[in-house]
Amino acid sequence: MSIAITTQFICFTVLSLVVIIGALGVVLLESIVYSAFLLGGVFMSVAGLYLLLNASFVAAAQVLVYVGAVNVLIIFAIMLVNKKEDFKPINDIKSRRIISTSICLTLLTLLIRVDLTNVWSLSNPQNSIGEESTIRIGEHLFSDYLLPFEVASVLLLMAMIGAIVLARRDVMNKDISTGLPVDQELIEKSSEPLLTNKN
Amino acid sequence: MNLESIPLQAFLIVSSALFCIGIWGLLNSRNAVRVLMSIELMLNAVNINLMAFSSYIDNNLIQGQVFTIFVITVAAAEAAVGLAILLSLYRNRVTVDMESFNLLKW
Numbered sequence: 020m021s022i023a024i025t026t027q028f029i030c031f032t033v034l035s036l037v038v039i040i041g042a043l044g045v046v047l048l049e050s051i052v053y054s055a056f057l058l059g060g061v062f063m064s065v066a067g068l069y070l071l072l073n074a075s076f077v078a079a080a081q082v083l084v085y086v087g088a089v090n091v092l093i094i095f096a097i098m099l100v101n102k103k104e105d106f107k108p109i110n111d112i113k114s115r116r117i118i119s120t121s122i123c124l125t126l127l128t129l130l131i132r133v134d135l136t137n138v139w140s141l142s143n144p145q146n147s148i149g150e151e152s153t154i155r156i157g158e159h160l161f162s163d164y165l166l167p168f169e170v171a172s173v174l175l176l177m178a179m180i181g182a183i184v185l186a187r188r189d190v191m192n193k194d195i196s197t198g199l200p201v202d203q204e205l206i207e208k209s210s211e212p213l214l215t216n217k218n
Numbered sequence: 219m220n221l222e223s224i225p226l227q228a229f230l231i232v233s234s235a236l237f238c239i240g241i242w243g244l245l246n247s248r249n250a251v252r253v254l255m256s257i258e259l260m261l262n263a264v265n266i267n268l269m270a271f272s273s274y275i276d277n278n279l280i281q282g283q284v285f286t287i288f289v290i291t292v293a294a295a296e297a298a299v300g301l302a303i304l305l306s307l308y309r310n311r312v313t314v315d316m317e318s319f320n321l322l323k324w
Contacts, residue, residue: 024222024223027223027224028224031224031228035228035232038232038236039232039235039236039239042235042236042239042240042259043239045239045243045252045255045256045259046239046240046242046243046246046247046252046255046256046259051249051251051252054252054255055251055255058255058258058259061259061262062262065262065265065266068229068232068266068269069269071224072229072269072270072272072273073273074269074272074273074280074283074286076283077269077283077286077287077290080287080290081265081290084290084291084293084294085258085262085290085293088294088297089258089293089294089297092297092298092301093251093254093255093258093297093301095301096251096254096301096304096305097251099305099308100251100304100305100308100314102312102314104313104314104315106248106315106317107315107317107318109317115246116246119242119245119246120242122241122245123238123239123241123242123245124238126238126241127234127235127238130230130234130237130238131231131234134227134230134231134234135227135231139226139274139275140275141226141274141275142274142275142276142277142278144222144223144277146277146278147273147277147278148277148278148280152280152283155279155280155283156280156283156284156287159279159280159281159284160284160287164284164288167288171288171291171292174291174292174295175291175294175295177295178294178295178296178298178299179298181299181302182298182299182301182302183302185299185302185303185305185306186301186302186305186306188309
């Protein structure tokens with residue numbers, strides 16, 4: 020990385036603050052739409068962190084896949100399921116919050132302790148390939164990671180077909196077993212909740 | 219403090235914090251979409267970790283970056299299938315409240 024070390028520190032501080040505060044906003048904000056847009060900001064800042072680590076290709080992939088695809092998908096899902104609903108209160112919510120928060124804080128202290136106490140065997144920065152990383156990734160993908168690369172394409176195809184099959188609405192106009200015509204109204208609009216009143 | 223570059227530990231601490239925030243959101247969200255967002259946050263934390271190690275420990279054969287690309291691929295597939303499952307759940311149960319998806323509870 021050719022920019023000065025002070026600039027790198029400033030960039031790192033700003034980006035990591037945006038990541039942490041944005042992530043807190045994603046999980047804490049009341050409105051799910053604000054959460055989705057903040058999630059986009061977190062993804063962009065993570066891409067900035069990748070740029071600081073000399074990985075321009077992965078940063079571009081992060082912006083394309085996460086901000087361009089996953090985040091848009093999440094916003095569309097919010098649009099499709101965005102119904103104002105008041106969640107039923109849970110009676111032991113307080114103890115649940117306390118237990119989960121203490122678990123997360125314990126895990127965080129453990130992880131930070133490992134990060135700080137372990138002696139990392141850093142490699143020589145002189146060997147760094149720096150800006151050549153895109154070339155090296157291409158070499159990896161077409162030599163020793165060729166099989167995972169091809170398997171990933173099959174995985175994406177399967178995920179695409181699976182998503183279509185799961186999200187598709189049935190368009191049969193006759194019930195298979197009874198032969199009666201099927202109600203083609205939106206099921207979301209029918210007022211009877213199917214299994215929700217179990218308890 | 220006179221350093222030549224950002225220490226590796228700084229990246230690791232950021233990714234640890236992001237991962238723990240993701241776990242907290244996963245455990246505490248009522249809205250199913252927010253659960254999926256928390257999973258994406260955790261995957262991003264893992265990616266930051268992989269990228270930092272690839273840049274500081276394996277900076278010649280950057281295998282961590284290749285792994286990150288595969289993780290991004292799997293995360294995209296997971297998001298697509300997860301949101302499709304969420305849509306069909308919403309179609310059947312008319313809610314996105316995680317507490318009402320209790321058919322598998324014993």
